[in-house]
Amino acid sequence: xxxxxxxxxxxxxxxxxxxxxxxxxxxxxNGMEVLVIEDHRAPVVVxxxxxxxxxxxxxxxxSGVAHFLEHLLFKATDDLESGxxxxxxxxxxxxxxxxxxxxxxxxxxxxxxxxxxxVMTMEADRMRDLRLTVDDIATERDVILxxxxxxxxxxxxxxxxxxxxxAQYMNHPYGIPIIGWKHEMSKLSLEDALAYYRRYYAPNxxxxxxxxxxxxxxxxxxxxxxxxxxxPTVDLPKRNRTIEPPQLSERRLSYQDARVSQPYVIRTYLxxxxxxxxxxxxxxxxxxxxxxxxxxxxxxxxxxxxxxQQKAIYTSAFYDGMSLDQTTFGLVIVPSVGISLTEGEALLxxxxxxxxxxxxxxxxxxxxxxxxxAGLIYEQDNVQALANRYGSAxxxxxxxxxxxxxxxxxxxxTAEDVIKAAALLLDxxxxxxxxxxxxxxxxxxxx
Amino acid sequence: MKQIYxxxxxxxxxxxxxxxxxxxQQITSPGGITAWLVEExxxxxxxxxxxxxxxxxxxxxxxxGATNLMVGLLEEGxxxxxxxxxxxxxxxxxxxxxxxxxxDSLSVSAKFLSENRKAAMALxxxxxxxxxxxxxxxxxxRAQIVSGIQSDAKDPDKISGRTFDELxxxxxxxxxxxxxxxxxxxxxxxxxxxxxxxxxxxxDRLHVAAVGDITPTQLGALLDELLGDLxxxxxxxxxxxxxxxxxxxxxxxxxxxxxxxxxxxxxxxRDDDDFFAAYLMNTIFxxxxxxxxxMEEVREKRGLTYGVYSYLLPMDYAELxxxxxxxxxxxxxxxxxxxxxxxxxxxxxxxxxxxxxxxKTYLTGAYPLRFDGNGPIANIMVxxxxxxxxxxxxxxxxxxVNAVTLDDIARVAKRMVRPEDLHFVVVGQPExxxxxx
Numbered sequence: 101x102x103x104x105x106x107x108x109x110x111x112x113x114x115x116x117x118x119x120x121x122x123x124x125x126x127x128x129x130n131g132m133e134v135l136v137i138e139d140h141r142a143p144v145v146v147x148x149x150x151x152x153x154x155x156x157x158x159x160x161x162x163s164g165v166a167h168f169l170e171h172l173l174f175k176a177t178d179d180l181e182s183g184x185x186x187x188x189x190x191x192x193x194x195x196x197x198x199x200x201x202x203x204x205x206x207x208x209x210x211x212x213x214x215x216x217x218x219v220m221t222m223e224a225d226r227m228r229d230l231r232l233t234v235d236d237i238a239t240e241r242d243v244i245l246x247x248x249x250x251x252x253x254x255x256x257x258x259x260x261x262x263x264x265x266x267a268q269y270m271n272h273p274y275g276i277p278i279i280g281w282k283h284e285m286s287k288l289s290l291e292d293a294l295a296y297y298r299r300y301y302a303p304n305x306x307x308x309x310x311x312x313x314x315x316x317x318x319x320x321x322x323x324x325x326x327x328x329x330x331x332p333t334v335d336l337p338k339r340n341r342t343i344e345p346p347q348l349s350e351r352r353l354s355y356q357d358a359r360v361s362q363p364y365v366i367r368t369y370l371x372x373x374x375x376x377x378x379x380x381x382x383x384x385x386x387x388x389x390x391x392x393x394x395x396x397x398x399x400x401x402x403x404x405x406x407x408x409q410q411k412a413i414y415t416s417a418f419y420d421g422m423s424l425d426q427t428t429f430g431l432v433i434v435p436s437v438g439i440s441l442t443e444g445e446a447l448l449x450x451x452x453x454x455x456x457x458x459x460x461x462x463x464x465x466x467x468x469x470x471x472x473x474a475g476l477i478y479e480q481d482n483v484q485a486l487a488n489r490y491g492s493a494x495x496x497x498x499x500x501x502x503x504x505x506x507x508x509x510x511x512x513x514t515a516e517d518v519i520k521a522a523a524l525l526l527d528x529x530x531x532x533x534x535x536x537x538x539x540x541x542x543x544x545x546x547x
Numbered sequence: 548m549k550q551i552y553x554x555x556x557x558x559x560x561x562x563x564x565x566x567x568x569x570x571x572q573q574i575t576s577p578g579g580i581t582a583w584l585v586e587e588x589x590x591x592x593x594x595x596x597x598x599x600x601x602x603x604x605x606x607x608x609x610x611x612g613a614t615n616l617m618v619g620l621l622e623e624g625x626x627x628x629x630x631x632x633x634x635x636x637x638x639x640x641x642x643x644x645x646x647x648x649x650x651d652s653l654s655v656s657a658k659f660l661s662e663n664r665k666a667a668m669a670l671x672x673x674x675x676x677x678x679x680x681x682x683x684x685x686x687x688x689r690a691q692i693v694s695g696i697q698s699d700a701k702d703p704d705k706i707s708g709r710t711f712d713e714l715x716x717x718x719x720x721x722x723x724x725x726x727x728x729x730x731x732x733x734x735x736x737x738x739x740x741x742x743x744x745x746x747x748x749x750x751d752r753l754h755v756a757a758v759g760d761i762t763p764t765q766l767g768a769l770l771d772e773l774l775g776d777l778x779x780x781x782x783x784x785x786x787x788x789x790x791x792x793x794x795x796x797x798x799x800x801x802x803x804x805x806x807x808x809x810x811x812x813x814x815x816x817r818d819d820d821d822f823f824a825a826y827l828m829n830t831i832f833x834x835x836x837x838x839x840x841x842m843e844e845v846r847e848k849r850g851l852t853y854g855v856y857s858y859l860l861p862m863d864y865a866e867l868x869x870x871x872x873x874x875x876x877x878x879x880x881x882x883x884x885x886x887x888x889x890x891x892x893x894x895x896x897x898x899x900x901x902x903x904x905x906x907k908t909y910l911t912g913a914y915p916l917r918f919d920g921n922g923p924i925a926n927i928m929v930x931x932x933x934x935x936x937x938x939x940x941x942x943x944x945x946x947x948v949n950a951v952t953l954d955d956i957a958r959v960a961k962r963m964v965r966p967e968d969l970h971f972v973v974v975g976q977p978e979x980x981x982x983x984x
Binding site: 410475 | 587589590591592623630631633634635638639641658660683686687690691694697698700701703802803804805807835836837838846847848849850851852853854873874875878905908909910911912913914915916918919920921922
């Protein structure tokens, strides 16, 4: 059931087609894909190069090498001195950085639109012509170890997350942390980095996304000039990763650390991801996460556990379908003072079971859909976020059309679809349940 | 029906080096509320930023945390709606509201679709004018804040920053967390929250900026409805904070593998004649990420850390020049040693002409890139008002950067970069490092 004002908005959105008109895409002869997203409101451009290679594409035993190489890409090439790319971007008033995920590695610069060719020249240069030294390796390896210290070793929640993720994936590389296991990071060599680089850093494994105050034909011409001459990797392997066996047994783990102040329970379930041409199941899970835990006041878990009974300080449900292989659906409860983790977990299970029994609140469902529609308006204000979306989708097995279809697929999800998808949450055989607490008992900590 | 009257004080167009055009209109509403507006009609929504000077600095004696708890409750029930009804109404309109406080200011942010403007603003108006502060909501939000205070007490970053503030500003609100302490938060009552609202949310300390699909007339009418009935005058502003920290090293033992370091000394006022010289000096020293001296020496050359930074922190009632680094317990002493050496080099030799020119091209080129999107522009404009900057500041800012000379930096380095006054707070189990206190 729709109320009239919502129909008006839906129409408004239809006469303002968003992505279809704003995306231009090309493929260079060497296999490199090029995407252009126009936004002429400010004289700024973002150049991103996305590689279809992330931590889950590493060989066994060299965990962290994808991220390590990302750091090393700021060192010398045949044409650039170490650090020169970033120095040049900064000298032109721009900013640059890079990030590594399980399925992709991406590099970007944000700069005045008339400097696009400058950053394209340098980005193309480091795709194939990196010149690493043994000294680079030793110093930068110390940097990534300090990065791991900062992100993980100093953070009990992050250590806990690593242990849970390793338990979630019994055979798939998603179980290995992106930053790497410390004992393997400390042994990463020049050869390890170069092997990964030579195999994956190539135009036929890369996507160029340019967003901002540019003309698509100009971008294509520049891309042909600078990326066009680069040689592809001829024996580029298919991304066939190891596959999970049937998960038959619930996994439970408990991590205790004196640095924990707030104990909590978190459970993740192995869940299907978005697949090209087949996103409906993922859309239902996306809506399920929104309904259960998307809003601190109105979502089902908040209502049941923080309002109707004041048994939790915080609850959440989360799911991200943007993934090449199977992803996870998660539930969290931070119990109130005096509520043990045992009770908290039971309350969480009861709330989910009740939700499945009671069905979807039609009004809440419509509010979420309204917000998703409005999101299409708000997101036009942030072209870099759009660039990120296309880059991550195209490196996660999706197409431009899949990205453009996604908003409507979400709108088409029915209450029945959601309840059907929620059956996932009743089967703990594919789930990992974790308790985080201090070495003392929960009750003592909470006082 | 009020007569719509609108005073257009200024309509200025600024063309920066990258031709970023920001047409700021200064408007005064019929009821006398002033605001800065950039009209941007290409996307049908508006970003609105509202700021009140004062913020958590105005917590009454013994009531530390009152403003923070009060702000956390503004969206937890207002007018005829309880917390969940209020949130559901905002969801239905696809409007988003943000409420937060810092020591120097209280912030309200809103984003709403043009077609829902009236309804969204009527809803926000109830949060600002008639928040309910229901007891169950107070208890619920208080429990969340207490959880946060307990987490901060075990977070090495937070411990480090907090320790520095306690040593630097004992006796002033700046010394303590705006969230309050466990005891002070536990004792807060509904009356304390009502008092905190009267103290902080008044029209004599108000600044507003809006960017988006809205005209000056529409904005003027909206502001009168939204803010017109707030009290005219709030609480007195606090005294200046006296900086009390001497140079040296404070150790806070904490069992964690990587030591977290906060360092600093007294800084410089935002309206000081030498502020831009200090800003450029710091950009070169530790403010520009990968390109800074600190990153080059501590990270790039020695691999001692993932990140090392320094920054100027001019607040309303005190000024700091601060920095941070984190290194493994067995390497942090070397990091501090390198930072000290660079600090002394900066004090003695200043910067080079090449460095100064590089910092100028970086800062002047980066400035126009900040003006991307309705939310960011509204934030910049309200920030300018809070700092007392004129509306034509955007056009003159890069000239101020370019006017800084090597002599200016040498002068400001002599004044600010005093090796004997630099204080380090180290949280962790550092090896080979002695406390000075």
